[in-house]
Amino acid sequence: MSHPIIRIIGPEGTDEYHAACTLRDLIIAGWPGVDDDLHDDIRIVAGAKCYGQATTDIDLVVFVLLATLRPIPPFTLHAAPDPDPIFIRSLCLTIELKSHQPDRVIFDDNQVTVYYRGRPHSATEQAHKQQAALRDFYAHHDLSPPFVTDLIWLPHVPPERLPDVTHNIIGDQASWGTFLRCVVAVRKPWATRVAGVQEIDAFARAHPTHVTQIIDLLSKRPEMTLLGGRTGERINRVRSGSNQIYKESNQIYKEKMGEQLLIFRGRGGTGKTVRLLQLAYDLYTAQDARVLFLTYNKALVADLQWLFALIGADDGAIARAIVFKTAHAFLYRIVQHLGIMQAPEQFIAHIDEHKQRALQHLRNVHAQDQQPCKALIAAAPEHFDWDYIIIDEAQDWPKDERDLLFLLYDFRRFMLADGVNQMVRNAQHTNWREVIGKGPSQVVTLRKSLRLKAGLCQFAHAVARHLDLPNWQLEPDKEMYGGRVIILEGFYITDRSFHDELMELMKQAHNHPIDMLFCVTPSLVDRRPGQPVHSHVADRLQKWGYRVWDGTAEQMRGSYPIQLDQIRIVQYDSCRGLEAWTSVNLRFDELYDYKRRQYTPPAQTTVEFRDEAREAQLFAASWLMIPLTRAIDTLVIQIQSADHPIAQMLKAVAQACPSVVEWRTLTPPEPLPTT
Numbered sequence: 001m002s003h004p005i006i007r008i009i010g011p012e013g014t015d016e017y018h019a020a021c022t023l024r025d026l027i028i029a030g031w032p033g034v035d036d037d038l039h040d041d042i043r044i045v046a047g048a049k050c051y052g053q054a055t056t057d058i059d060l061v062v063f064v065l066l067a068t069l070r071p072i073p074p075f076t077l078h079a080a081p082d083p084d085p086i087f088i089r090s091l092c093l094t095i096e097l098k099s100h101q102p103d104r105v106i107f108d109d110n111q112v113t114v115y116y117r118g119r120p121h122s123a124t125e126q127a128h129k130q131q132a133a134l135r136d137f138y139a140h141h142d143l144s145p146p147f148v149t150d151l152i153w154l155p156h157v158p159p160e161r162l163p164d165v166t167h168n169i170i171g172d173q174a175s176w177g178t179f180l181r182c183v184v185a186v187r188k189p190w191a192t193r194v195a196g197v198q199e200i201d202a203f204a205r206a207h208p209t210h211v212t213q214i215i216d217l218l219s220k221r222p223e224m225t226l227l228g229g230r231t232g233e234r235i236n237r238v239r240s241g242s243n244q245i246y247k248e249s250n251q252i253y254k255e256k257m258g259e260q261l262l263i264f265r266g267r268g269g270t271g272k273t274v275r276l277l278q279l280a281y282d283l284y285t286a287q288d289a290r291v292l293f294l295t296y297n298k299a300l301v302a303d304l305q306w307l308f309a310l311i312g313a314d315d316g317a318i319a320r321a322i323v324f325k326t327a328h329a330f331l332y333r334i335v336q337h338l339g340i341m342q343a344p345e346q347f348i349a350h351i352d353e354h355k356q357r358a359l360q361h362l363r364n365v366h367a368q369d370q371q372p373c374k375a376l377i378a379a380a381p382e383h384f385d386w387d388y389i390i391i392d393e394a395q396d397w398p399k400d401e402r403d404l405l406f407l408l409y410d411f412r413r414f415m416l417a418d419g420v421n422q423m424v425r426n427a428q429h430t431n432w433r434e435v436i437g438k439g440p441s442q443v444v445t446l447r448k449s450l451r452l453k454a455g456l457c458q459f460a461h462a463v464a465r466h467l468d469l470p471n472w473q474l475e476p477d478k479e480m481y482g483g484r485v486i487i488l489e490g491f492y493i494t495d496r497s498f499h500d501e502l503m504e505l506m507k508q509a510h511n512h513p514i515d516m517l518f519c520v521t522p523s524l525v526d527r528r529p530g531q532p533v534h535s536h537v538a539d540r541l542q543k544w545g546y547r548v549w550d551g552t553a554e555q556m557r558g559s560y561p562i563q564l565d566q567i568r569i570v571q572y573d574s575c576r577g578l579e580a581w582t583s584v585n586l587r588f589d590e591l592y593d594y595k596r597r598q599y600t601p602p603a604q605t606t607v608e609f610r611d612e613a614r615e616a617q618l619f620a621a622s623w624l625m626i627p628l629t630r631a632i633d634t635l636v637i638q639i640q641s642a643d644h645p646i647a648q649m650l651k652a653v654a655q656a657c658p659s660v661v662e663w664r665t666l667t668p669p670e671p672l673p674t675t
Helices: 015-030 123-140 176-186 209-218 224-239 244-256 272-286 299-312 316-321 327-338 351-367 371-380 399-408 454-466 496-508 535-545 588-598 610-628 645-656
Strands: 004-010 041-049 057-071 085-099 105-108 113-114 119-122 149-153 193-194 197-201 261-266 291-295 322-326 388-390 415-418 441-444 482-490 515-519 547-550 565-569 581-585 632-639 663-667
Touching: 015 041, 015 085, 015 176, 015 535, 041 209, 085 123, 085 176, 113 123, 113 610, 119 123, 123 149, 123 209, 123 645, 149 176, 176 496, 224 547, 224 581, 244 441, 261 482, 272 299, 272 388, 272 415, 291 299, 291 327, 316 322, 316 632, 322 327, 322 441, 327 351, 327 371, 351 399, 351 454, 351 482, 351 535, 371 399, 415 610, 441 565, 454 482, 454 610, 454 632, 482 645, 496 581, 496 632, 535 547, 535 565, 581 610, 588 610, 588 645, 645 663
Parallel strands: 004 041, 085 149, 085 197, 261 415, 261 441, 291 322, 291 388, 388 415, 482 632, 482 663, 515 565, 515 581, 547 565, 581 632
Antiparallel strands: 041 057, 057 085, 105 113, 113 119, 193 197
16 A cells, blocks of 8 residues: 655665654554645655764654644543643654664663663764754755654663653654654643644744755765766775785785774875775774774865765764764864863864863873773763774874874774875874884885876876975876866956866766866955855856855865765865865965965974975975875866966976976956955
8 A cells, every 4th residue: 555645765675764664654543544635744754864964864854744733642542532632733853763672772761872782872862963963954955944853763662661751762562642742741842822722833933845855855865976986996996905906905904903003105196095994894894893084174074974975885884883073073072071171162262272181181090000991982982982093194183182092092993094295284294103112003105196197197296396395206007097287377267168168078078067176265265254154166156057065164064065066165275185077276376375374383393404484385385286186187277377486387397298288378357356
């Protein structure tokens, strides 16, 4: 029998889909005839995805929109009618589904803890996070959220085992009335009296017409593009060891996982992050391990989550076992649970002070022969119970953050990506081996480019030589021939014809707008007080009819694009680790000046005589190489002035690489505003 009015959205065959079918049958039994009323709208999303939120996965999301009020069903068919019944007009539920047996569930008052692999997991906290994620997901898409009620469903726990206090828990033998009475009991939302009748209306301040739009987003998976497919193939090649390069390196370190500090060292595009993703996935599948993947960059966290979604590794237990976080988010949790943070809202402003207090606290604990991580795991295992920790861009982590992590976890649990001359946060390279003494460690050096086509490798080498960067080497993959560089003198974004030309080339290569990346300077970001932060480039592209994902906006950096027709935009400071088929670097000469001004000499050094001007020049030059190695096929570099030293350098490189580089001059009417 089909139920056209109660619709279930989600992948069939999953536990969540089966639970949604059971819930649908309970609704029909509790409200006879609801499946025949064409004016009612009830939808259940199984395995919903709130991409871009801290909590991505929601087991069940239930939307109930009724044209006619329906009462809460009685406990039994023969129960006396309630003298003051409560009616339902609309509901929005998030349901955390836990199929654990009773002996793996613990109740503490109205809190629910379940056990995975012998480790406690707070179902109550997870349910609350799901509710918050759905509300934030609405807001993220500029929609007014309904009142969201979070519930916990334990289908294998008898009702007599549930706590004898007010709670949001559903056990075995539940009816639709059980779910609704739970909503009433927790008073989320309150029942209000309208025209003498008590009713619950979760959409009182929201727009029911937005339900379809939200459901489409909740149930939409990122679509595979040619670029995503290439990256997924790289992970699969590493994972399978089918290529001789990967096969040799796999044999070197896989047998010693957990017995040594492992470091992958190489320049941008050599596959450091790909190998770390492969290791995380292998450790989960082979050892059922929990892996924490840390990086400093919100945009890169989003990009890694997007990649995992593309290769189908973001579902169910995998998403809970392999977790991506920013360094600051994890440090915040450490400081919070150590109890040394007085004003959470001031965490970032006083982060150096917080780190020093945390270090002193942990060193004192170690001096007493205690293990602080055990206490943190006991207090919050979902935040601190990790078998392995992966550090991306480890060369750029401040030493105090490195020391904090090594005080909490054995250094043998760590795997690092060490980018050569790719510093963003620090001017000096951070050595993670210097604090482990003679402890076992291994460095796997990567030289072959897995991203840049041969022509782009040739161009990057020529730029590095002309910038006088010492020992800059990147070996091209001979199978990846081709690659082109277009240098634009003028104002790219005011010339639509050139942009349309690039988009047509992307289309001919069977790519999508999402495979294009714009990198912009801070001057191209609008930061007017009282206005949402956004880029001028996004404004112009949208005016031309293109859709964008504007990573310069704070509200967007934690998410990632899920539409193929969105062009990505980030600030240069957030571009490291990202890649694109076509990368457009705007105001490249301005980037050099910006980074020279940013250079800060190290506070402590053993060098007696220093040339700080030379150091600043090398710092800025090294920075230029980061956006120059984002593209796979086409690199566009736009400069403001032909007289700038960077423009002169690029002219010399263009003459040295005539088969790769094309120089164009644009004469638009006026540039974009400068903020």
